[in-house]
Amino acid sequence: MKLALAQINPVVGDIIGNTEKILQFIERARSAGASLVIFPELSVMGYPPRDLLLKPRFIEANVQAVARIARACTGIAALVGFAEVNTDLVGRRLRNAAAYCAEGEIRQVRYKSLLPTYDVFDEQRYFEPGPEVSIVEHQGQPLGVTICEDLWNDEQMIGRRLYQREPMALLAEAGAKLMINLSASPFERGKQPFRGRLFGNQARRHGLPLVFVNQVGGNDELIFDGASMVLDASGEVIAQAKPFTEDLLVVDLDGRPAGRIEPYPQDIAAIHDALVLGTRDYVRKCGFKKVVLGLSGGIDSAVTAALAAAALGPENVVGVAMPSRYSSDHSRTDAELLAQNLGITFKTIAIGAIHHVFEEELRPHFEGRPPDLAEENIQARIRGNLLMALSNKFGWLLLTTGNKSELGVGYCTLYGDMAGGLAVLSDVPKTLVYQMARHINERAGRAVIPEGSITKPPSAELRPDQTDQDSLPPYDVLDAILEQYVNEEKSLDEIIAAGFDADVVQKVIRLVDTSEYKRKQAAQGLKVTSRAFGIGRRMPIAARFRY
Numbered sequence: 001m002k003l004a005l006a007q008i009n010p011v012v013g014d015i016i017g018n019t020e021k022i023l024q025f026i027e028r029a030r031s032a033g034a035s036l037v038i039f040p041e042l043s044v045m046g047y048p049p050r051d052l053l054l055k056p057r058f059i060e061a062n063v064q065a066v067a068r069i070a071r072a073c074t075g076i077a078a079l080v081g082f083a084e085v086n087t088d089l090v091g092r093r094l095r096n097a098a099a100y101c102a103e104g105e106i107r108q109v110r111y112k113s114l115l116p117t118y119d120v121f122d123e124q125r126y127f128e129p130g131p132e133v134s135i136v137e138h139q140g141q142p143l144g145v146t147i148c149e150d151l152w153n154d155e156q157m158i159g160r161r162l163y164q165r166e167p168m169a170l171l172a173e174a175g176a177k178l179m180i181n182l183s184a185s186p187f188e189r190g191k192q193p194f195r196g197r198l199f200g201n202q203a204r205r206h207g208l209p210l211v212f213v214n215q216v217g218g219n220d221e222l223i224f225d226g227a228s229m230v231l232d233a234s235g236e237v238i239a240q241a242k243p244f245t246e247d248l249l250v251v252d253l254d255g256r257p258a259g260r261i262e263p264y265p266q267d268i269a270a271i272h273d274a275l276v277l278g279t280r281d282y283v284r285k286c287g288f289k290k291v292v293l294g295l296s297g298g299i300d301s302a303v304t305a306a307l308a309a310a311a312l313g314p315e316n317v318v319g320v321a322m323p324s325r326y327s328s329d330h331s332r333t334d335a336e337l338l339a340q341n342l343g344i345t346f347k348t349i350a351i352g353a354i355h356h357v358f359e360e361e362l363r364p365h366f367e368g369r370p371p372d373l374a375e376e377n378i379q380a381r382i383r384g385n386l387l388m389a390l391s392n393k394f395g396w397l398l399l400t401t402g403n404k405s406e407l408g409v410g411y412c413t414l415y416g417d418m419a420g421g422l423a424v425l426s427d428v429p430k431t432l433v434y435q436m437a438r439h440i441n442e443r444a445g446r447a448v449i450p451e452g453s454i455t456k457p458p459s460a461e462l463r464p465d466q467t468d469q470d471s472l473p474p475y476d477v478l479d480a481i482l483e484q485y486v487n488e489e490k491s492l493d494e495i496i497a498a499g500f501d502a503d504v505v506q507k508v509i510r511l512v513d514t515s516e517y518k519r520k521q522a523a524q525g526l527k528v529t530s531r532a533f534g535i536g537r538r539m540p541i542a543a544r545f546r547y
Contacts, residue, residue: 001141001178004029004037005228005249007241009217010046011285013058018044019065022080023072025248030076032250036138037078040184040215041112041148042096044069044082047184047215048222053094053126059083070101077102077138079145081182083127084109091128098145098182100136108136112147113167119536120186120222120527121149133170144168144176144208148183151212154198154205172206178253179208184215187225187274188530192243192264195227200235207233209253216246218281221527221534223274227264237261244273268439271432271528272307275424278526280311282422283397292396294383294417295319295338295346297331298458301401302338302449303433304424306440308399314343318396321348322383324355334450341448351382358382380416388419397421400523405430405475407522407533408482409508410515418522426525427532429482430458430475473504481508487531492547509547517541 006025010018022039029037041047044065045058052058066082077100084097096112111130115123135142150167152158168179179202185195195212203210209232216226230239230251239259241247251259265273283291291308295301301319308317319342321335332348339346358378366374391398398420402412404427412418425433437449457467458475472478481500484490485508490498495505519533520541531537 001036001139001253002032002034003211003230003251003253004032004034005211005213005230005239005241005247005251006037006039007214007216007226007228007247007249008039008043009224009246009281010040010043010215012046012049012219013052015045015058015061015065018046019068022069022078026069026072026076026078028248029250032248034250035076037076038180038182038211038213039078039080040213041081041098041182042083042184043080043182043215046219047081047224048120048219049083053083059085059094066099066101066106070099070106071104073101074104077107079136079180079182081147081184084111086128088128088131092124092126094127095130096123096127096147098147100138100145102138110134110136110145110147112150113165114149114153114163116149116162118162119531120534123149133167133174135171135174135176142175142177144171144174144179146171146179146181148181148185151179151181151183151202151210152198154202156201156205158198168202168206172208176208179203179206179210181210181212183212184224186222187270187528189267189271189528190530192225192227192270196229196237199229199231200237202235203231203233204235209233211251216244216277218278218526219285220282221278221525221532223278223526223528225270225274225277227262230259240264243270244277268432268435269443271428272436272439272443274528275307275428275526276311279307279399279422279424282524282526283312286397286421288395288397290316290318290394290396291399291422292318292320292387292390292394293399293401293420294387295321295335296401297321297328297334297338297453298456299433299437299449299453300403300425300430301335302453303436303440304399304401305338305342305344306437306448307424309342309344315345317342317344318390319344319346320387320390321346322351322386323348324351324379326379330452330456334452334456337450338448338453341446341450349386351379351386354382355379377413377416380413384413384416384419391421399424400426402426403428403430403433404529404533405478405482407519407525408486408515409472409478409511410518411472412518412522414518414521418518420523423523423525426522427528427534429479431479473508477504478508481505482512485509485512486533486537487529506547513543513546516543
């Protein structure tokens with residue numbers, strides 16, 4: 001059997017555009033001699049469609065698109081993900097479905113059995129689980145068709161069975177000779193090696209080859225890395241598509257070797273590629289061409305600018321230095337040197353005079369009170385206003401440059417450095433930002449990011465001789481505590497028992513908990529770790545739980 005894995009990058013909601021792309025990939029697969037081409041989960045509408053699923057006309061259009069796709073399936077069959085109306089009198093209105101299209105029509109439809117409701121997933125809000133599992137016959141071969149989560153119910157790998165049913169086992173018992181999984185599995189750090197182990201374990205357990213077809217591309221905060229793969233019955237990967245880009249992987253299951261195996265980047269390189277893809281797709285899918293960001297001479301804005309230039313081309317990135325009376329000379333020169341190294345547009349707008357006017361106007365209202373955070377934050381808000389003015393005037397998307405460590409403890413200014421439409425580094429801890437800077441320079445073979453931006457003590461430069469560590473623990477300590485408290489949900493006592501100073505842990509936890517209101521107003525971020533500040537972490541604001 002010759003299969004084609006169609007790893008596409010859909011635009012959520014663009015049913016017409018996605019359908020055209022699917023038809024193009026069907027033609028490519030047919031020309032390559034494949035008898036079956038497989039697309040990702042909900043490929044007609046793009047994943048995740050979220051509350052678009054509540055719009056009846058959207059569902060109708062998606063059903064009509066599948067009928068159109070089926071008519072194109074002559075001389076080849078296709079498995080296509082879509083949403084089907086649930087005709088049962090009980091249950092949610094829709095099912096997450098896969099249509100088997102052949103000979104010009106929809107021959108069979110199979111449904112997703114396991115609906116995730118953890119982290120970024122909320123599928124029980126929209127879908128009814130499939131009532132049963134059954135075989136799809138393709139050219140006399142019995143196929144077990146599953147959708148994404150159906151493949152992940154493996155207590156040996158996850159430590160706990162999340163669902164009562166095991167679709168993979170039921171399909172194996174029903175006589176499937178090949179397992180196929182239509183998926184939209186988001187990227188996160190370290191997930192790809194885990195996928196390989198989990199899928200290999202499933203293939204070995206059931207003694208069946210496994211085909212995993214993953215979506216690729218950025219949709220809002222989620223980034224899908226592709227890397228679709230085929231495993232043999234022993235769990236060995238015998239073919240793998242390219243990561244972070246569209247691909248058509250053709251595999252002949254009757255021959256060895258089965259297909260090409262594209263390399264997957266390791267750790268920091270994978271995060272870099274994910275952020276580049278997420279930035280590019282967010283900007284372009286939202287209809288923008290250029291971005292603008294503030295350049296402080298520090299490492300966060302430098303890394304953000306480098307990622308944006310890689311994503312969009314340097315000609316589509318505008319960096320703006322906005323020095324105040326507290327800005328150091330090296331901050332100004334490092335910002336300009338970065339722009340030269342990247343080849344991006346560089347502008348300077350000094351804020352000293354504007355800041356002075358603010359201070360003079362507020363002086364009678366602040367009388368009797370010493371200068372404090374209020375005066376410092378005025379500078380950040382002036383910069384935010386200037387950047388938003390450029391964004392409005394020229395139609396550029398404003399990128400914010402704050403990292404996960406700062407966002408975690410509220411070390412950021414509402415309506416100031418938090419202003420913007422996309423927070424590229426919002427799920428990247430500060431220590432990882434440093435690693436990313438080194439990686440960018442190594443990748444380029446030169447110091448794209450100036451050494452001064454990497455080695456100088458981090459500072460917001462909102463008062464004389466200020467550094468981040470005036471009020472925060474060293475970033476290696478802070479990030480380790482945040483990893484345990486935010487990502488791993490460990491308690492104060494558990495973190496202290498791991499060897500951290502009790503007062504420091506208490507302070508960090510207090511800052512995290514009391515900064516929730518800021519994060520609710522933050523720009524859209526890109527998720528690259530197991531737990532980001534976004535839709536996967538839903539904490540209340542007006543709450544009083546304290547350790």
